[in-house]
Structures are given as C-alpha cells and as structure tokens.
Amino acid sequence: MESRKLQKVGRSTITVSLPNKWIKDNGIGPGEIVFVMVEKDGSLRILPSKFFRQEEIEEEYIVNVDECDERGMLERIIVGGYILGRNVIRIISSSRIEKRHIDEVRKIIRKLVGLGILEETQNSILLQCSLDPARFKMDMLIRRLSLIVSTILSEAMQALLKRDETLAKEAIEREDEADTIYYLATRLLLHAQRRHELSEQMGIPDILLIPDIRLMLQSLELIGDYAEDVAKKVIALEMYRDRVQEDTIRKIYEISEAVQTVFQRSIDCVFSGDIKLANSVLEMKNTLEEIAEKIMHELPEIPYLRAILSGLISIARVGSISADIAINKALHEKSKYIEDVVKIVKHILPQPALKRK
Template structure:
C-alpha cells in the first residue's frame, strides 16, 4: 500500500496524484476517463476504463507436453473455467486422430465453446459466452435442480427397483458437469472484472468465494448421486426388490438425506436461517441411522449385497456432510445481509 497526500485545488476541490507505475501499466493518459466506485468498507476503487475481458489474447495449449488425451482434456477445461476466450491447441507434429477426437469431445461438454480454425498442427477454440447474460442465482439454481432431479430419480429407482430411472440419473450428470464448468467460469470472470460481477448480481467479493464453495459441493453431491445410481444397477442382479427390508431402510435414509439437501439449498435463496439450522441438525439423525444399518449388514447379510449397500450408505453420508456444509454457508450468507437475528451497533466511547 502506497500513501498519497490529499491536496486542495481551488476553493473546495480535493485531489490526489496517481502512481506513475500504475498509469503506465494501464496506459492512462491526460484526458482519459477513470471510473470510481465505492467498496462496501468505504474504500474507493478506480478503474482506468470500462472494458470487456480481453478477448484478443490467445492461450496456447502445447499438446506435446500432455502425456495423454485425459491430460489434454483437463488442460482445455482448466483454460475454459479460468475465463479464457481464445484457446489455441497446437503441436509441433501433425495432430493425431485420437487427439482431435479428444478436443472435439471436450468442446461438446463445454457450453459456448467451439472450433473456429483448424489445420494439421492446431485447432483454435473460441468461447462466445457473455457472462452478463447468465445471472449467478439462475445458474446456481439450475445446477441445484439438475442435482435434485438426479437424486430423486436415483431414490425412486431404489424404491421401485426401476433400473431405467437409475440410468436416466446417470445420463443427467453430463449436463450437470456442463453447468458446473459454466458456473466456475463465470465466477472466475467475476473475480477478474468488477463490471462482470455487478452484472451477474454479485455485490460483495465474499459472494464469489461462498458461491464457488457451494458450486463445488453441488458438483461433489452430483458425483455421489451418480455413483449411487451405478450401485442400484449393480443391485438388480442380486436381489428381489419387493422382498428385501434392507432396501427399504436404505431408501428411507436416502429420502431423509434428500430432504436435508433440499432444505440446505433452499435456505440460501429463502433466507430462512431456521431452515438452514434444521438442515445441519439432520446430519446427526442420518449418521445414527446409517451406523445402525451398517451394524446390521455386518451380522449376516449376503456379502455381495452388503458390499453394494455399504457403498450406497457411504455415498449418502458424504452427501449429508456436503449438505450440512452448504447449510452453514447459507447461515453465513443470511447473517451477512439484513436479518432479524443480529445487527451492527456502534460502540460508544467515553470522551
């Protein structure tokens, strides 16, 4: 931090000089406009000019440095979520068919990105998404609803022994991943640009941190639901759904976990601290029921059946943990804004 003395110019105007290093870095000159905004803590933020995130910079991905196509795909996804618009994927040698297929595969999973140029040695990818067209709450809500639908379909598949429902849930993960990567990209752009953050509804920089964590938890829950759906398919060949009390107990725990997840997330937008707190408390109930059922599994259930059911219970426990964490973040978000639970009060000091 560099101190600057405030000077009085004329009758009532106060002024302060700009650091020469900063003016050179941003290219500001005499007569240029600067934009001043006030932060929540009273600090002043100055921007040289309102502009979009630079889209004239190419980020080059060196295919030759990627040991396999999975590494290549992850590097491309990484560039996408960092908010980069132009990504050149190139090699010193002719691109192999497997590499090209891998690049095309990953672009199909990322929203708004496509191949705009191609040669023997490179492919140029461009993302045309304007983050200002994607309000933060809308995207977060979409990811939540996708995860919720997957979860409900998976639980219904356990109750009804309907493997097709489990397969439907697995299919939805593809779209959930796409929305998650879009959400992370937009949060990254919001962190880089004040104008972007304001346009998507972020009024406090802390929102970016909190929603990034929420997005990660949602993605992890989605992965666990996907794994449960896969376990349901494996169960098909080893049990008769209508005659096994064990399956009913698992589904009961599953619906309690689903209710906890739903309450935790709903409290973020409803601003209901009691609902969020109740969601946190539900974890103890779920953990107790899971522990009881696990002991029963160890006392006589078929080995193969108990193994798969144990995996499902483990996944449900992780979902409950993540849901509890989301509920705690919801409480923080509620307390940060205007609420009936606490308020700021100036401390009077003796003169």
Template sequence: MSQMMEARKVQKVGYSTLIVSLPKDWVEQVSLKQGDIVTFRREPDGGITVYPGLTRERENFRYVIDADICDAPNLLTRIITANYLTGHDTIQIVAKKELSQRHLEEVRAVSRRLTGLGIVEQSLKSVTLQSFVDPTKFPIYGLMRRLQIILSSMLETGVKAVVEGRPNLAEEVLHMEEEADRIYWMIIRQLLLAVLDRRVAKEVGIDGPMHVVGNRVIAKSLEQMGDLASHIAQEALRLKGDVKGVDAKLSKGILDFSDKVRLLIEDSFNALMKGDLKKSNDCIERVASCEQLERTLTTDIMRSVKAVNLAVGLRSIVWDVGQMAKYSEAIAEVAINRHLEAPSAFCAWEKA
C-alpha cells in the same frame, strides 16, 4: 449490498473543474482513502460506473496449446478445460506435423462437455475452439438452482434404480450427470470471470468478493453430491437387480433415508436463497439425525443381507446418501455466514 440509487449535486472548483463527492458509506466499505485511484467506466446508456482501484478492460488473446508436449493421458483435456474456466474465449491446439487421433478425440469430447464451446476451424495441424457464451446471460444463482434440482432428481432416481432393480433408471442418472457437469463447469467459469471483471460480477448477481468464495463452496458441494448420486447409479448397474430379494422393510428404509436427505438438500438451498438463518440452522441440526439413520441402516444391512457382494453394495449406497447430507451442511453454513454480512435481529452491529 444496497442497490438503491442516490442523487448528488455537481460542484464547481476553480474556473472549469466539476466534482462530485463519493458516498461516505461506500468509501468506508471499499476502504478508499485520500490519494487512492478509482476507475471510471463509460456505459452505453451515458452513465458512468465507478470502481475502486485500477480496472482494465480484458484484452483479446488467442490461447495456443502445444499438443506435441501434451503426451500424458487427458492432459490436453485438462488444459483446454482450464482455459475455458479462466474465461479464455479463443483456444487453439497446434502440432508441428499432425494432430494425433487421440488428441482430436480429446478436443471433440471436451467441446461437447463444456457449455458454449465449439470447433470453429480445423486442419491437420490445428484446431480452434471458440466460446460463444455471454457470461451476463447466466445468473449464478439460476445456474446453482438448476444444478441442485438435477442432483436431487439424480438421488431420487438412483435409489429407485437400486431398490426396484431397474437398470434403465440407473442409465438415466448417468445421462443427468453429464448435464450436471456442464452446469458445474459453467458456474466455475462465471465465478472466475466475476473475480476478473466487476461488471460481470454485477450482471450475474454476485454482490462482492466474499460471495465468490461462498459460491465456490456451494458449487463444489453440489458437484460432489452429483458424483455420489452417479456412484449410486453405477452400483445399481453392478447389482443387476439382485436387491429384489432384500427384505421389504430394509428397502423401504433406504428409500425413506434417500427422501429425507433429498428434502434436506432442497431445504438448505432454499434457506440460502431466502436468507433464512433459522432454517439454515435447522438443516445443520438435521444432519446428525441423518448420520444416526445411516448407522442404523448399515447395521440392518450387515445383519439381514447374507450375500457379501449385495451387502457391500447396499452399504456403499447408504454411505453415499449419508455423504450427501453432510455436503448440504456446507451450504447451510454459507447461508448463515452470508446472513451476518449485515446487521440483523440476530446480530446488531455496534461501534467499539
């Protein structure tokens, strides 16, 4: 979407009414027609922002959760999380008598897991959580870049933990997953707020509603990769260094496979950020070679590893790495779709 400024002359109609015409390309883009309503927002710097349709300022509410009916495991956690994701800043958990120990533990755990959410008031019957996050301070692509960097590190560290038999590295991956989860939930919150408030969308770098959908696909793909890397670390802990007796060639093959997929993830995200259609296409083509390498490694594991538990564990790890390659394909597909939102050398636009 173009961000350039445009000057328009103020015209006078009748004795006192002043009017300014709307840019034709913008009117066509948002499908405005005669009789439609637009909303004006007065900005602190004296400017005015125009939005198509009715746009209202968000009202301040306190969102009260009845803990007494949250009797299923983790139900309270999920309701608090959902409130946070939908942009509810003040969340109160109440009980008629006293909050149970289980509910208090859930409240504390979820407040640690979600960025900027803290306990501001507490009594025997209620706890109030407050979000102190200013959404405009967290650009969406910066958050996604941080998540991509963390999961790439998780993949590299997790596979090293397996091949080198180092459980301390696996534990580090599980700590990294906690940070990855916090960033993921923050991304989802930003996307939902962008849908509700056009000003927030603009501030965090989202150009339009279609980008919200595409960014949701990207964020979920990155989050799924993080879960797969975490599973690799869990397998490393379960195997407890048993892989030290595995054939060196097989161990190197698993490491090389991990490096190949890690580079694919990084390239697909970089292609998205740079709007590089050719690079995105190349990333999609590389997924097939990763699938072939996964099958080759699986065959080698089944043939050369005699211990059943070890073979199953290594097969699971190779499968996890292969799935990460497939999730990178979704990122590349979004990048191609986004490139075609405007005319280019690849695809010209002609009126029918």
C-alpha cells in the same frame, strides 16, 4: 494510511493531492486522466487510465498436444482454460493430431457452453468461446445445478426401489448436464471476480460472497458425482438383489428421501436467509448420520449395499455445507431472520494518529 487535507480552489471546487509514490508507481503525470468510482460504502476509488484502455489484451492458449500423452490431460487443460475465461484455445501438433485427441476435444466441448471448433486442420484445432456473461444470472445457475443433481439422485434411488436398470443408466447420463452447468457457473464466477462492474449484472451484489458461491457450486457438483456413483452401484447390486430383503431396500430409500430434503433445504435457506431453517437442516443431517450408522451395522454382507448407503451419507454431509453458508450470508447481509436472534452493536475503536500531509 495517510490523511490528506482538502483544498478549495475557486468558488466551489474541492481538491486533494495524491500520494507521490502512487503517482510514480502508476506512471502518472500532470494533465493525465484518472477515474473516480464511488463504492457502496461511500468511499472513493481512484484508478489510473491504464485500467480503462480501449484495447483489450486477449490471451490465446496454445496447447502442444504431443505432450498430452497421458489419458485425460488434454481434456483437463481445455476445461481449465475455459473456466479461467480464455476465449481462444489452439491445439497444435508437430505432425498430425491423433484421432484419440480429436475425440477427446469433441467430447469435452459438448460440456462447455459457448465453446466450439472454429477451425480444424490435420495439425491444428482452434477453439473459440463466444459467451456474454451478462446473459446469465448466478442464482438461476445454482438452482438449475441443484435440480439436476437432485434428479440424478432421485432416479438412482427409484431404480433401486423398482429394479429399473434403464432408469439408473439415465441418471448416469444426466451427470454430464451437471458438469456443463458447473463449468459455466465457475467460469462466470471467476469473470465476476476480475470485473466487479459485471458482478451485479450476474446477480452477485457483493463480491465478498464469491468464495461462498464457489463452495456451493463445488458442493453441488460433488453431490452429482456421488449420486452418479450410487446409480452405478445400483446397477452392480442387481446380480445380488434376490438376497436383499425388500424391507432393507425400503430403509435405504427412506434415507435417500431425507438426504434430498437436507441438501435442497440447504440451498433454499441460502436464498431466503432463514437461519433457523439452516440450523434445523444441520441438526437433521446429524440425526441422519446417526440413523444411517445404525442401519449400516444391520445391513447384510452383500456387495454394493453398504456402498450405496455410504454414498447417501456423503451427499448429506456435502449438501449441508450450504446451510452453513446460509447462516454466514444472513449475518453478513443482516437478514430479517437474524433481527430477533442477533443484535449488532457498533463500537468506535480508537485509531492511531494519522500522518497529515
């Protein structure tokens, strides 16, 4: 770090010289324009004009579908390009795109908000995304994803309790909705990370929170996967259901109710900043694990029964991650809930002497 002395030019203008190496590295010369941005902490950020070009460079992903010979490969490439913010994805073939690849494309774009087929020929498919990031608020997307995965779990467990296979199938189908919100939110999050000026429009006041938000999204998406798997196990259990006592089913159902409480309260305390609630959620998760372990040993040797309980505990563990995030976020933002718990004292530490120019 260098220190620079301010110089007064004329009656009121204050100037400061810029580091010569920085000027050379950025190809700046006399008379060129630089942009000065005031940061939240009061510091100044100086940007060369090349960062504010009028023209935008758009990357087009050209996917050689002939090389996507493994199952799911094309779908994952499209999802990856979408999440990374690519607006144009072109799928090409040296001859003719096979029907299985066409079906794969049509299936996945249903889950990707704003992405559609703009042009299609026998050897090319052009996908384009038209999405305005400023239209979406991150907190609403998180709450929406939380509600969807909660519904999947609730329907799966109601299906277990009522022996309703139709309800379990509805829970499985609903998982696609969770994927849609997860892909959209992740795309927007990476967009906010690249363009800080848009992060506040999306309801992200501090870019330091982006890694935490990404972890929350991944946790919720994983909960949806676990809940879907529980629903599948409920369907598979039906052929053995007459061997299971209703009291056992009731115990597992009550565990699922507690699991719902854990991950829903975890999300709530992220937004409220209530660290005591977050701590109680983490302790509740620990207690729940102990109770579930005891029940696990008592369960009869019936296929899928223990797998259902194991899935519920996995949901509790993953769901409680948001409670840890809530505590860290509250400390970072100096939430009102930490005032009586944590006192922040600032100490001025001696700094090494700066080179003056």
